[in-house]
Amino acid sequence: FRVVxxxxxxxxxxxxxxxxxxxxxxxxxxxxxxxxxxxxxxxxRPLDRARKALEKIRAGESEQLDGEFPREILPLASEVNALIDSNRRIVERARMQVGNLAHSLKTPIAVLLNESRLISAPQGELVKTQAEAMQSQVQSYLNRARIAAQRESVLARTEALPVLERLVRVMRRLNADKQFPLHVDPPGVMLAMEQQDIEETVGNLLENAARYARNTVSLRVFMAPADLRGTDDARKSWVIVEVEDDGPGLEPDEIREAMKRGKRLDESKPGTGLGLSIVNEIASEYQGVFGLSRGPGGGLLARLVLPAVTKDVA
Structure with missing residues (x-):
């Protein structure tokens, strides 16, 4: 057949x-x-809500995962909340123990200091010096124990500007003949640290700089450059705190000696020689960095690299 x-x-x-x-x-x-x-x-969408809830915890706006979650991720939210509660209980227990230890040691050390004043020199001066050193060392190790207990807490955060302004006001009152300019950029920067630790570190640096400054002690706070942020955590940012004086400064060998625990380069100045060591220990406990160098003006420049609170979570 053919079809055409x-x-x-x-x-x-x-x-x-x-x-x-x-x-x-x-x-x-x-x-x-x-x-x-x-x-x-x-x-x-429920995971996005969980992410935002975690972001609020990271920023210090909340203390647990709040909101309604589907049953698929509800166990995860419950475990995170339980972990945060457990962390908080550990921190509170450590703080209570540290407080009890500090209270039990404070009175005996105070008695030693008072009795040292009744002992004739030079024995009395020796006892007083050693008791003051013991008091500073005890306080230093108590601080380290407290920081170690709360270092992993996601709730440690402090706004830097009010704390630094308060420290500067105190230094201006104690050193009326010197200037203490303060520059914080951005003004609302939050440090992932306890307020007491910020006061301990920066206060020690300001006090040390005021001893040797001629006229000015500068305090500057700014965000660390991008190549320094997130060196061990892509979500962690860092803040640089600089304290610079216009004094004679230190040579590299003197800086290495000054960083040793209990070492005092100038015996004519008051102190125990533990200040810089305490600053270094606190910075290390927060995974930060502390260093000394000669400033642009020839004085001593102390630089702290401290963790900051990050609100932008990817």
């Missing part, structure tokens, strides 16, 4: 059918993509 007809008509029908088929398949593909995307976005 117009081939162009047949090819036109095939072309129309192919075009309709391609359009239908394209529409089906685009619709499937949109439907899957919508399903994924809706399905992951």
């Amino acid at each position: 007809g117009n081939r162009d008509v047949l090819e036109s029908d095939i072309s129309d059918f192919s075009g309709s088929l391609y359009l239908a398949l394209a529409g089906f593909g685009v619709g499937s993509l949109l439907l899957n995307a919508a399903a994924i976005l809706i399905g992951l």
Whole structure:
């Protein structure tokens, strides 16, 4: 059998059918993509809520995961809240123990200091000096124990500006003949540290700089450059705290000696020689960095690299 007809008509029908088929398949593909995307976005919305809740905890705006979560991730939220509660109880217990130890040691050391005043020199001066050194060392190790207990807490955060302004006011009152300019950028920077530790570190540096400064002790706080941020954690940022005086400064060998625990380069100045060592220990406990160098003006430049609170969580 042979069938004879117009081939162009047949090819036109095939072309129309192919075009309709391609359009239908394209529409089906685009619709499937949109439907899957919508399903994924809706399905992951609870995880996004959990991320925002964790962001609030990281920023110090909340103390636990709040909100309604589906049963698939509800166990995760419950475990995170339980971990935070456990962490808080450990911190509180450590603080209580440290407080009890400090209270039990404070009275005997105070008695030793008082009795040393009744002993004739030079024995009395020796006892007084050693008791003061013991008091500073005890306080230093108590601080280290407290910091070690709360170092992993996600709730340690302090706004830097009010604390530093208070320290500067005290230094201006104690050293009326010197200037203490303060520059904080940005003004609302938050440090991932306890307020007491900020006061301990920066206060020691200011006090040390005021002893040797001629006229000015500068305090500067600014965000660390991008190449320094997140050296061990992509989500962690850092703040640089600089204390610079216009005194005679120190040579590299003298800086190495000054960083040794209990070492005093100038015996004519009051102190136990533990200040810089305490600053270094506190900075290390927070995984920060402390260093000394000669400043641009020739004086001593003390630099602290401390952890900051990051609000932008990826």
